[in-house]
Each structure stands twice: as C-alpha cells, then as structure tokens.
Amino acid sequence: MWRRIILYRFQIDRVVRVPLFVALAVSAAVVLLVVCFLVLESADALRAIGPWRFVSDASWHPTRFADTGQFNLMPIVWGTLWVTVGAVLVAAPLAFLMALYLYFFAAPRRARAVRSLLGLLAGIPSVVYGLWGLTVLVPWISRWQPPGASLLAGILILALMILPTIALLTDAAFQATPKASADAAAAAGLSRWGALRAVVWPPARSGVVAALVLGTGRALGETMAVLMVCGNVVRTPSSLFDPIRTLTANIALEMAYAMDLHRSALFVTGLMLAVAVGVMVLLASLLKERDPYAA
C-alpha cells in the first residue's frame, strides 16, 4: 500500500512537471526573445553609427542618416540614473519607517487600514501621477525655480509612485517573523532596536532587498509620469532644477515619429535600459546572497 501511494505521488509529479516546465520555459524564452529583438532592431544603428558615437557625439539630435545626426545618449543615461537614485533615496527610508510602524506600533485594525490605503496608492495608474505632477507640482516648482519641469519634479513623482510598493513589500518581509517572536525578544529584555536587529531583520533582509529592487525597477521603467514632469531636454543635469530626459521618455517621445536610423538608435536606447535593469538585478543578487543569520 505504501508503495502504491509513493508511486501515485510520483506519477502526479510527472504529470505536473511538464506544464510547470513549459511555463518556466515560456517566460525564460520571452526574456531571451525580447533581448534578441532589441539587438536585432538596434543592429542597424550599431553598425552604421558605431557604439562609440552613442557616448562621444556632441549631442542628441538624431536624424535618419548617420552623417547628419548626433547620437550621444550619455546625458539621457545620467538623467535616468539621477532620477532613479533620487527617487529611491527619498522613498526607501520613508517606506522603511512606514513598515516599522506597521510592524511594531500600529494596532491590527489600523495596520490593516494603512495597508489597504497603500495598496490603493500602488494601484493608481502612472498617468494620474503624471497629470497631477504636470498640473500641480510643476507649476508649484516653477513659481520658485522656473521652468519647474525638472529632475526634482521627476524624483518627487517617482518617489511617490514607488513608496507604496517598497513599503508594502518591506512590511510583508517583516511579517515573516511572527509578532510573538518580537514580543518574546522584548520579554527576554531586548530593546525594540535589539529585537529589530537580532530577530526581525535577518529573515526580512532578502525580502527588503527584493522590495528595493522592485521599487527601483518601477522607477527605472516608469515612462508617462516622468515624461510629463521632467522637461525632457537632453542635457546632463547640473542641479535639481535642470530638466532631464530618461531613457524611457526618449523612446516614448520619439519612437512614433522615428524612421530608419533614428528608429534603430531608439532601440539602442532600449538596449541600454535592458542592460541597466540587468546590472541592477545582478547587484541585488549579490546583496541577497549572504546568509541571513551571518550578520
């Protein structure tokens, strides 16, 4: 009888294995296909213009022909980097504090209410944030430092957008430790800080890193909202009030109107974005790999 049960489970495993593998293979294949597509579409530009000119040309004034256009993407790369780093620097500490409050201080009912509010905030489409930024935030900054559409506006809008994502995921990571364990730590004489550092933080660590990665990814990939508030001028920013253009906005602004090499150069932009996401995921996996209880 035991033999039969084991055999039966084995068969179930065999049946389930195939669709699970297919699902995995499909999603892996999609990623590879996207990268292949980007490489194929940008091949024209990389061949005719050469990779070097994308970092060394005088400016970004793309045309349909290699000899008349200027194809420097570096100001856009810097703009993307600054707005993403800025948004994460603003949002992450706030999100962390919110998650701490939810875990240690909030009464269960209030915590539930705050969580559903955060969920609502995370679900608001990005154009809505963009529209609010364009009609309220940008004019407000422009009264102070015209023209208003700037790196600062982009950082604030993006921070607002990724705040709920990071806060909710960090909160979920903390929940991995039952509240009772934290209470037991307190009973054993640990301070709140001690309980956080020794009991709650170690198992939450990788979840918090994942929250940061997802938040950063959303900031990096966000298009409509930054397009509306950042000013989109291709120039390396030297202050918070300078306009910037992000890689995503570059594609969204110009793709519909681009032909031939210009179009292909925009796919190079997309390729750069894919590389940026790849580097970020790599960095995150380095951060995560350490043993949670080693610290």
Next chain:
Amino acid sequence: MISRMVFMAGLLACVGLWTGCGRTDSESTRIVVTGSSTIAPMFGDMARHYESQHPGVRLDVQTGGSSRGIADARRGLADIGMVSRAAYEDEDDLVWHKNARDGIAMIVHADNPIREIDTDTVRAIYRKEIRRWSGLGGPDRPITVINKAEGRSTLDLFLAYTGLQSEEVQADVVIGDNEHGIQAVIGNPGAITYVSIGTAEYSVNEGRSLRLLPLDGIPATTERVRAGDYPLSRPLHLVTRPDPSEEVLRFIEFTQSAEAASIVEAHYFIPLSD
C-alpha cells in the same frame, strides 16, 4: 485529481483563446489608417461617419505620428497613412492625397501681456538671445522655451519656417503632443511654445488660459490659414501606395468631399473645398 482537473481546465481555456483569436469577419473589408496624432481624431470621426454609411467597411484609425504613417503605408502595414506635412523629395513612391490645411500658432499664457510676435523675435527667443520677457516689454520673468521632440512634423515645419537649426534651439522643456504643450503653457506664465492652431483655438474656446499670438502681424486664426496668408501653415495629407484598392480610394474620395468638410471644420482644420 484536483490538480489534473485544473490543468485540463487551463488547457481547454488556452485552446479556446487560441481558436477565438484566429476567427475573423470574412464579409467586411478592413481598412487600416495610421499616422499623425494631429489629424487622427478628425479621420477617426470621418471613419465613424463613413462606417455608418457603408456597413461592409471597417476602418481602424491609429495614431503614431506622420513618420509612422509613411512607414506603415510603405510597408503595407496600413492601407492609408496620415501625414501632417508636405512630401519630402524621397517620398514620391507614395501617392499623396491632399485633404486640408492646418496652421501652427505661437502660444503664451493668457496672463502674459505680450500681444504679438515676429519671426525674428521667435528666433531670438529660441536661441536664448532674449532670456526674459522684460526684454520684450513684458514682466521681469524668465522665458521658458518649450520645444517639440525630434521627429515631430510640427517641429520640422517650425524649424523650416524660422530657419533655425535643431541644434541651435535652447529648450527648457521638450514636449510630445499638442495637448502636453498646452498644459505646460497653462501651468507656467513665462512659457512660450507652438502648437496646431486648431487645437489651440479649441482650448481657448474651452476657456483655458492661453493666448494665440499674431505672427508677423497676421492673426493666428483658422480663417487666416484658410485665406492663405498666415505664414506658418501646413498641408494635411493621406498617403497610399500607388495601387490602392477600390474601397480605400472610395474612402479617400469621401474625406475630400463637401460632406466631410463639416467634420474638418469641427476639428478646427481648414477644408480644401469651401
């Protein structure tokens, strides 16, 4: 057992979706129209009107800019391309059907006391040789120069008319479509930009706070574009490959008819036949 049932159900759903996607209406003709976002809403209205008169025809109007209109028509991805400019020299492989005209107006915030502008001043502003409105007799406020993104036909026409090179323009803000530009001007009393006269007039009639500046002494109105003396204007075209089908030609004839002219006017463009 349960997981197997779920698996079978999933499989059935997939098969259902797959067969559902493959089904097409065989009795109706589908015409795909893509191109300029300036004129897509107008052709969208025309398409609805035309569909109600010709039940067998379905028109699919998509935006994406004049360049996409050209590219799609060339590759056969679209039956008709919408192009809001004149033909370039290397584009005579397509047939250009003239439809209407549009003008481009310089616009500022309604609170801006500037009442008119000339081409030299526009050039100086866009090169940042004039940086504050006080230099033009206005308030002491910096001028926010708003420009369009590379590749837009409005930008091409603006550059061709002012004689500015794309590299010379010192923009503070770069925008995408007309609506984005109008919104940016409304939010910034020091801003100046250029948008389609039709769209700008419509916004002013809606009570939004912006002003169309007369250019070189000629008021930026649809009437003056129609009269032909407003300088900064452009033709709006439909393009097809040299051998369009009967149905496509019939729709293009409709868009040029007196019946369609009222739709053109409703969108603040200027019909050819009046």
